[in-house]
Amino acid sequence: TDFGPPIPMRKRARTALPVVSLALLAVACELDFDPVELQFEPSDWAMAQNEDLLADKAAQAQIAGALTMLFGTPQAPGFMRPQEWVDDELYRGSGFDEFSEERWEEIVEDNRARFAPQLAALETGDLESVRIPVHALGLAEYWAENLADWTAAAEEGGADEWLAENREDLALAFEEYYPSLRESAELYRLQCVHCHGPSGGGDGPTADFLDPRPRDYRRGIFKFTALADKSRPRREDLYRTLTDGIYTTAMPNFRRFGDADLEGLVDYVRLLSIRGETELLLALEYDYDAGLPVEVVQETYLDVWDKWEGAQEKVIAFDGEVPDATPERIAHGRELYMDAKGANCVSCHGVAGRGDGPSAFEVVVDSDGTEEARPVKDDWEQEIIVRDLTRGIYRFGGRPIDLYRRIHARINGTPMPAHAALKKPDGSRLLSDDDLWDIVYYARSLGTRPLHVHAAETADSDGNGASH
Numbered sequence: 001t002d003f004g005p006p007i008p009m010r011k012r013a014r015t016a017l018p019v020v021s022l023a024l025l026a027v028a029c030e031l032d033f034d035p036v037e038l039q040f041e042p043s044d045w046a047m048a049q050n051e052d053l054l055a056d057k058a059a060q061a062q063i064a065g066a067l068t069m070l071f072g073t074p075q076a077p078g079f080m081r082p083q084e085w086v087d088d089e090l091y092r093g094s095g096f097d098e099f100s101e102e103r104w105e106e107i108v109e110d111n112r113a114r115f116a117p118q119l120a121a122l123e124t125g126d127l128e129s130v131r132i133p134v135h136a137l138g139l140a141e142y143w144a145e146n147l148a149d150w151t152a153a154a155e156e157g158g159a160d161e162w163l164a165e166n167r168e169d170l171a172l173a174f175e176e177y178y179p180s181l182r183e184s185a186e187l188y189r190l191q192c193v194h195c196h197g198p199s200g201g202g203d204g205p206t207a208d209f210l211d212p213r214p215r216d217y218r219r220g221i222f223k224f225t226a227l228a229d230k231s232r233p234r235r236e237d238l239y240r241t242l243t244d245g246i247y248t249t250a251m252p253n254f255r256r257f258g259d260a261d262l263e264g265l266v267d268y269v270r271l272l273s274i275r276g277e278t279e280l281l282l283a284l285e286y287d288y289d290a291g292l293p294v295e296v297v298q299e300t301y302l303d304v305w306d307k308w309e310g311a312q313e314k315v316i317a318f319d320g321e322v323p324d325a326t327p328e329r330i331a332h333g334r335e336l337y338m339d340a341k342g343a344n345c346v347s348c349h350g351v352a353g354r355g356d357g358p359s360a361f362e363v364v365v366d367s368d369g370t371e372e373a374r375p376v377k378d379d380w381e382q383e384i385i386v387r388d389l390t391r392g393i394y395r396f397g398g399r400p401i402d403l404y405r406r407i408h409a410r411i412n413g414t415p416m417p418a419h420a421a422l423k424k425p426d427g428s429r430l431l432s433d434d435d436l437w438d439i440v441y442y443a444r445s446l447g448t449r450p451l452h453v454h455a456a457e458t459a460d461s462d463g464n465g466a467s468h
Contacts, residue, residue, distance in 0.1 A: 038074030038075070038185060038188075038189050038193065038198045039073075039074065039198055040067070040068075040071075040073065040074060040198065040199050040275075041197075041198060041199050041201070042060065042063075042064060042279075043199070043201060043218055043276065043279055043280065043283075046218070046276075046279050046280040046283045047060060047283055049280065049283050049284055050283050050284060050286055052286065052287070052288040053283055053286045056286075056288070059286055059291070059292065062291070062292055063279065063282050063283065063286070063292065066282060066292070066297045067275060067278065067279055067282075069297075070275070070278060070297070070301055071271060071274075071275045071278075074185045074189075074198065075182070075185075076182060077181040077182060077185050077268070077271055078093065078181055079092060079093035079271065079274075080301070082298060082301075082302065092305065092309075093181070093267065093270070093271065094178075094180075094181065094267055095178075095235060095263045095264070095266060095267050096178050098235065099263075106259060107178065107258075107259045107260050107263065108175055108176055110258050110259040110260070111174060111175050111176065111177050111258060111259075111260060112174075112175055114258040115174035115175070115177070117130075117131075118130050118131075118174050119171055119174055119175070122163075122167055122170055122171055125159070125160070125163055127147055127150055127163075128147070130143065130147075133261075134186075134190070135179075135183055135186040135187040135190055135261075136177070136179065136183055137180075137182060137183050137186055138179075138180055138182070138183060139173060139174075139177060139183075142173055143170075143173070146166065146170060149162065149166075150162055150163065150166075177260050178260045178263070178264065179260060179261060179264035179267075180264075181264075181267060181268060181271060183264065184261075184264035184265055184267055184268040185268055187257075187261060187264065187265060187268075188265060188268050188269075191254065191265075192204075192265070194206050195207055195210065195214040195250065195251075196214045196215065196217065197214075199218065199272060199275075199276070200216070200217035200218055200269065200272030200273065200275075200276060201216050201217075201218055201276075202214040202215055202216035202217070202380070203216075206250075210249075210250045212249055212382060212385075213380070213382055214250070214251070215251075216276075216380055217269060217272045217273040217276055218272070218273065218275070218276020218277065218279065218280070219276060219277065219280065219379065219380070220232055220273050220274075220276065220277040220304070220307070220308075221379055221380075221412050221413045222237065222238070222273075222412060222413075231307075231310065232273075232307050232308045232310075235263070235266050235270075238266045238269055238270070239262060239263065239266050242254045242262045242265060242266070243255055243262065244397070246395045247393060247394070247395050248393055248395060249395065270308065274304050274305065274308060277304045277307075278300055278301055278304050281300045281303070281304065282296075282297065282300055285300060322400060322401065322437075323434070323437050325400075325441040325444070325445075326441075329437065329438045329441050329442075330438070330441050330442050330445050331442075332435075332438045332442075333438035333439045333440070333441050333442025333443070333445075334442045336431065336435055336438060336439050336442075337349075337439055337442055337443070338351070342430070342431070342435075343407075343419055343431060343435070343439055345439065345443070347359040348360045348386050348415070348416070349386060349387065349389055350386075352390065352446075353388065353389035353390050353443070353446040354388050354389075354390055355385065355386035355387055355388040355389070356386075357386070359376070359415075360375060360376060360384070360386040361373040361374060361375055361376065362374060362375075362376050376415060378413045378414050378415075379412075379413040379414075380413065384414060384415075389443050389446040389447055390446050390447055391447060392444075392446075392447020392448060393447075398444070400437070400440050400441070400444070403440045403443060403444065404436055404437065404440050407419050407420075407436050407439055407440060407443075408420040408436055419431050419436060419439070420433075420436065
């Protein structure tokens with residue numbers, strides 16, 4: 001078994017971009033900083049799932065060693081390539097190896113725009129004015145080495161000849177830039193770790209001050225995808241989160257970065273998530289008598305990868321023309337929304353859609369015996385504030401297809417059901433695709449209707465989920 005994907009051979013210029021030392025990077029970018037190194041930390045939650053493991057520090061150290069073997073460290077991250085991947089020439093873990101030619105050309109075009117000042121300096125021969133992004137460690141080393149060679153050639157009067165010979169390769173280094181996992185880890189350190197934590201546990205130093213808390217990647221659960229069956233997200237789902245942010249949360253959009261950097265962040269988030277899932281499963285697999293055989297480690301690793309590889313097959317695509325919203329559809333959507341034996345949205349979202357239905361809360365008994373209604377919790381043990389549909393605010397897109405997918409497949413990590421999976425006693429679907437679209441249009445209408453209409457609907461209900 002060899003560790004980490006090989007340097008891709010698809011584009012020549014990037015093959016000469018080794019990782020740079022921080023000292024050289026500071027010189028190349030004229031920066032003076034004292035970076036805080038990332039360190040992967042064990043998941044207390046994962047360890048706590050197995051009482052035998054919790055009491056066995058040596059076994060915990062064994063799992064930590066296995067994770068380093070499989071995923072490296074933040075300073076040298078990568079995915080272990082089992083022999084079967086090597087034999088089949090599979091390179092997993094870097095988007096570079098997954099992109100279509102069309103997507104790669106989009107990234108190259110974006111790089112040309114993003115690095116326009118650097119490319120212009122190459123044309124004029126003003127190499128000393130070129131600046132490299134602080135997180136692009138390999139690119140910084142490559143540039144520093146070539147700048148040194150150009151300077152040496154200039155001292156001998158051959159700067160123009162050297163530049164004419166090397167200008168094409170130097171331009172390709174910018175045009176075909178794609179970050180290594182190490183470079184993406186550095187960008188994650190600079191932009192993401194303060195919320196999501198060094199291991200992706202949603203436990204960065206600012207996490208306790210945010211509501212909702214940042215996502216814990218380590219369980220492999222992501223709320224906002226376009227997929228069914230609790231699937232792991234596609235690249236497209238994670239990329240969209242980075243470019244759009246999540247409205248009404250502390251998660252911003254990162255459009256100020258180029259396509260290559262954002263795709264690289266997707267690579268690194270996937271590594272953190274696959275690593276976290278593997279850690280949890282290894283913790284559950286550990287047996288006091290049998291220990292943790294290496295075969296179990298590799299099988300677990302491959303099983304997690306299989307879950308992520310199958311995401312593309314779970315996309316919720318609607319075959320056909322998206323129907324128009326009509327008064328009839330909205331009225332029927334309301335009936336399904338209110339019907340306890342139908343969609344039963346009212347149980348959580350409430351009669352007027354304000355997120356105050358009875359199922360949105362659970363009764364908790366305090367230590368003094370006092371009963372209190374508190375919001376239900378999600379899979380991360382955080383209280384859920386059920387969406388107030390009257391506000392017309394949707395965290396992962398308000399297009400009809402976005403709402404359709406959520407109603408169809410559920411929101412991962414929450415009690416919201418997959419309505420397309422609800423069955424009648426005879427096993428047939430309870431709600432058709434047309435029904436789901438009707439619910440979509442009724443839910444959207446709640447965010448656009450005058451408040452007195454909602455108030456009237458609230459007064460016109462018997463409170464049991466059925467409309468009079």
